[in-house]
Amino acid sequence: xxxxxxxxxxxxxxxxxxxxxxxxxxxxxxxxxxxxxxxxxxxxxxxxxxxxxxxxxxxxxxxxxxxxxxxxxxxxxxxxxxxxxxxxxxxxxxxxxxxxxxxxxxxxxxxxxxxxxxxxxxxxxxxxxxxxxxxxxxxxxxxxxxxxxxxxxxxxxxxxxxxxxxxxxxxxxxxxxxxxxxxxxxxxxxxxxxxxxxxxxxxxxxxxxxxxxxxxxxxxxxxxxxxxxxxxxxxxxxxxxxxxxxxxxxxxxxxxxxxxxxxxxxxxxxxxxxxxxxxxxxxxxxxxxxxxxxxxxxxxxxxxxxxxxxxxxxxxxxxxxxxxxxxxxxxxxxxxxxxxxxxxxxxxxxxxxxxxxxxxxxxxxxxxxxxxxxxxxxxxxxxxxxxxxxxxxxxxxxxxxxxxxxxxxxxxxxxxxxxxxxxxxxxxxxxxxxxxxxxxxxxxxxxxxxxx
Numbered sequence: 001x002x003x004x005x006x007x008x009x010x011x012x013x014x015x016x017x018x019x020x021x022x023x024x025x026x027x028x029x030x031x032x033x034x035x036x037x038x039x040x041x042x043x044x045x046x047x048x049x050x051x052x053x054x055x056x057x058x059x060x061x062x063x064x065x066x067x068x069x070x071x072x073x074x075x076x077x078x079x080x081x082x083x084x085x086x087x088x089x090x091x092x093x094x095x096x097x098x099x100x101x102x103x104x105x106x107x108x109x110x111x112x113x114x115x116x117x118x119x120x121x122x123x124x125x126x127x128x129x130x131x132x133x134x135x136x137x138x139x140x141x142x143x144x145x146x147x148x149x150x151x152x153x154x155x156x157x158x159x160x161x162x163x164x165x166x167x168x169x170x171x172x173x174x175x176x177x178x179x180x181x182x183x184x185x186x187x188x189x190x191x192x193x194x195x196x197x198x199x200x201x202x203x204x205x206x207x208x209x210x211x212x213x214x215x216x217x218x219x220x221x222x223x224x225x226x227x228x229x230x231x232x233x234x235x236x237x238x239x240x241x242x243x244x245x246x247x248x249x250x251x252x253x254x255x256x257x258x259x260x261x262x263x264x265x266x267x268x269x270x271x272x273x274x275x276x277x278x279x280x281x282x283x284x285x286x287x288x289x290x291x292x293x294x295x296x297x298x299x300x301x302x303x304x305x306x307x308x309x310x311x312x313x314x315x316x317x318x319x320x321x322x323x324x325x326x327x328x329x330x331x332x333x334x335x336x337x338x339x340x341x342x343x344x345x346x347x348x349x350x351x352x353x354x355x356x357x358x359x360x361x362x363x364x365x366x367x368x369x370x371x372x373x374x375x376x377x378x379x380x381x382x383x384x385x386x387x388x389x390x391x392x393x394x395x396x397x398x399x400x401x402x403x404x405x406x407x408x409x410x411x412x413x414x415x416x417x418x419x420x421x422x423x424x425x426x427x428x429x430x431x432x433x434x435x436x437x438x439x440x441x442x443x444x445x446x447x448x449x450x451x452x
Contacts, residue, residue, distance in 0.1 A: 039068045046078060053448055055082045056425060073103035080112060088361070089120050090329045107136050120327060123150040141167075145177060154181050195219065202231075206238050216248045225252055243272040247279060254290060259297065266304065270311040281317045284308045285324050305333070315344045319351065326354075331362050347378055356388045368392040383409040383419055390426045399433035406430065421450045 035043075046061035059082050065075045076099035083092035096113045103109065110133050117126035127147040133140040141164060148157035158181045161174050195218045202211045212235040219227040229252045235245040246265045253262035269275060269283050287304055291297035318341035325334035338355040345351065352375045359368035369392035372385045379385055386409025393402035406427045413420055424447035431440035 035069055035072070039065050042068075043075070043078075046082075050078070050082055050085075052444075053085070054425075054444060055085045056429065058082045059086070071102055073099045073109075076102065077109065077112070080116075084112075084116060084119075089116050090331070090361075092116050093329070105132060105136070107133065110136070122327065123147070127151050127153075138167075145174070157181060195222075206234075209235065209239055209242055209244065212239075213244060216245075220248070225255065228252060229256075243268055243274045246272070247275070247283065250283060251286065254287070254294075254297070257296075259300070263300065263304070267307055270308050277312055277314045277317050280308065280312055281320055284321065288324065288328070305336075309340065313344070315341050315348070315351075318344070322354065326358065331358060334358060335362065335364075346374075349375075349379060349382070352379075353384060353388075356385075360388060360391055365392045365395040369396055381412050383412040383416065383423070385409075386412070387419065387423050387426060390423070390430065394426060394429050394433065399430040402430040403427065403434075417450050421447045424450070 042061045042064045046058040049058035049061060059079065062075055062079045069075060076095045080092045080095035083095060093116050096109060096116065100109050110129050114126050114129040114133065117129060130140055130143055130147050134144060144160040145157045148160060158178065161178045164174060195215060198211055198215050212231055215231045216228050228248050232245045232248040235242060246268045250262050250265035250269060253265055266283060266287065270280055291301050318337045322334045322337035335358055338351065338358060341351050342355060352371065356368050356371045359371065368388055372389040372392065376385050386405045390402040390406035393405060406423050409423050424443045428440045428443035431443060
């Protein structure tokens with residue numbers, strides 16, 4: 001009977017830090033339930049490939065298992081682990097959410113999902129998962145203060161520290177953090193006193209734009225939306241030619257459910273000659289983030305992006321927005337902004353790299369091959385471009401040409417172990433497609449021998 005050791009990560013906590021301990025769990029055929037022999041063979045082959053760090057091969061085997069048993073939580077979890085090892089975090093997230101849907105809120109599934117979100121710096125999602133984990137295992141509570149600070153929720157961070165102190169007693173790390181948060185709270189009270197002074201100054205000088213800006217900013221720090229609206233509307237009334245009030249008004253209108261006024265305010269921001277591109281970009285990013293939790297705004301997102309694009313033509317803005325969409329797993333939107341950037345400058349290496357890699361990630365292999373081929377004319381000594389080109393050729397059916405490109409890429413390497421591993425991995429795939437299993441095995445052995 002086949003059996004393997006799957007490693008489960010357990011956590012023990014000391015102070016504010018988690019330390020990993022690894023326990024081996026034996027899995028044999030009986031643990032998989034009533035499944036076909038074909039499923040068992042591919043599943044255990046996948047575990048073997050993962051152990052050898054052949055994650056692409058493991059994923060291929062697991063996708064066969066998924067087709068045979070679409071509601072198998074173990075398959076989804078193993079897919080997630082292999083996707084994570086390949087830095088395909090969007091796919092890892094999807095597989096983990098599938099596993100949770102099938103198997104429920106199991107600690108090891110939530111813990112892995114939390115890791116995915118943290119590695120992608122999606123801290124809002126991470127803190128929500130960590131809160132679930134803390135209900136399952138109270139040891140996770142020690143990670144909550146820092147998690148709350150990452151999403152700028154100092155009140156909850158302070159509350160969680162006090163809760164931990166009541167349960168566990170105080171310690172040096174938590175006490176230092178608590179003192180810092182309490183000092184920040186005192187500073188907010190000082191800000192509030194300063195705002196009273198500013199209001200008095202405004203009463204005698206109602207045309208002073210800078211006082212309005214300071215008041216709006218000050219009340220935003222205190223999360224006082226009512227006061228923000230009051231002074232933004234006063235600014236608009238007293239200085240109708242100024243567009244700066246719109247930077248606050250659009251947000252307030254949207255949060256109050258006045259979508260028409262919010263969109264009107266946003267369009268004024270995009271069209272303004274007074275406001276810098278960076279401010280306009282932040283407004284769009286904020287709208288995108290708000291729309292993810294407000295279904296009423298989601299249908300308007302495409303039109304808002306079009307309005308932005310027609311008014312703002314700036315390479316750096318496009319890069320920022322593409323990066324933001326990519327982080328939010330909205331890959332087609334990210335591609336749109338990368339492509340807009342390419343129209344402005346098709347020689348920017350960083351832009352070429354990100355666009356080509358995203359083409360690969362979204363399955364646009366012909367576009368990845370074309371873009372990397374064109375880029376190699378300008379950057380003939382960049383091994384990453386040869387890797388992208390070879391990977392795309394492997395997928396479009398020209399493994400023989402892929403071998404040439406990948407070998408050329410190896411000749412340009414300096415000290416880049418991860419890139420070297422990836423090149424050998426694609427070489428192995430190319431040899432397999434050409435039926436040369438011996439050379440494929442040699443390439444995989446070289447890949448495995450390279451340390452990061």
